Amino acid sequence: EDQVTQSPEALRLQEGESSSLNCSYTVSGLRGLFWYRQDPGKGPEFLFTLYSAGEEKEKERLKATLTKKESFLHITAPKPEDSATYLCAVVKSSNTGKLIFGQGTTLQVKP
Amino acid sequence: ETGVTQSPTHLIKTRGQQVTLRCSSQSGHNTVSWYQQALGQGPQFIFQYYREEENGRGNFPPRFSGLQFPNYSSELNVNALELDDSALYLCASSLGGQHNSPLHFGNGTRLTVT
Numbered sequence: 413e414d415q416v417t418q419s420p421e422a423l424r425l426q427e428g429e430s431s432s433l434n435c436s437y438t439v440s441g442l443r444g445l446f447w448y449r450q451d452p453g454k455g456p457e458f459l460f461t462l463y464s465a466g467e468e469k470e471k472e473r474l475k476a477t478l479t480k481k482e483s484f485l486h487i488t489a490p491k492p493e494d495s496a497t498y499l500c501a502v503v504k505s506s507n508t509g510k511l512i513f514g515q516g517t518t519l520q521v522k523p
Numbered sequence: 524e525t526g527v528t529q530s531p532t533h534l535i536k537t538r539g540q541q542v543t544l545r546c547s548s549q550s551g552h553n554t555v556s557w558y559q560q561a562l563g564q565g566p567q568f569i570f571q572y573y574r575e576e577e578n579g580r581g582n583f584p585p586r587f588s589g590l591q592f593p594n595y596s597s598e599l600n601v602n603a604l605e606l607d608d609s610a611l612y613l614c615a616s617s618l619g620g621q622h623n624s625p626l627h628f629g630n631g632t633r634l635t636v637t
């Protein structure tokens with residue numbers, strides 16, 4: 413069964429304290445892995461797409477990496493405004509429109 | 524560039540009733556997908572529409588149905604509402620025909636079934 417699992421479920425950091433979020437997946441025929449950010453009461457906001465193992469993408473304090481079984485979202489020197497739920501999703505070769513999401517990691521950054 | 528807009532933002536219905544949710548896709552996008560997000564969970568794929576045809580469906584019963592119009596806007600209809608249908612319903616648009624074109628989401632419709 414296709415599955416996406418994110419850990420930890422919740423993470424509390426002090427401002428400036430770097431950390432990583434994990435997304436592990438068991439999917440046949442992976443075509444891409446996506447990271448989204450979701451603020452309370454809002455829809456998910458697109459961050460990155462990763463296509464193949466070894467690929468890395470960066471945006472401000474965020475860096476996403478991909479291996480054959482998992483992806484990491486590294487947050488360097490986070491600020492309170494980075495507080496949000498981070499969602500990982502994969503797309504299979506059989507249907508490019510259907511994303512399979514993990515349950516998300518809720519990040520809280522305290523000043 | 525206009526983003527994805529959804530209406531209404533909130534809705535309260537009674538069990539057994541029917542509901543219609545609406546979505547306008549982002550300018551230039553021709554594909555619309557609908558997702559259901561229960562509290563504390565990731566979104567779950569309901570179905571996708573491309574060129575006014577259903578193009579993929581998740582594990583949802585037939586009482587969940589949809590439409591896409593020539594201007595690429597879309598509706599999600601749910602009949603015979605159940606308490607478990609209470610959730611945030613998200614619409615997302617993308618550019619069909621481009622693999623891995625990222626989905627751009629609206630802010631959703633919060634449906635409460637009592």
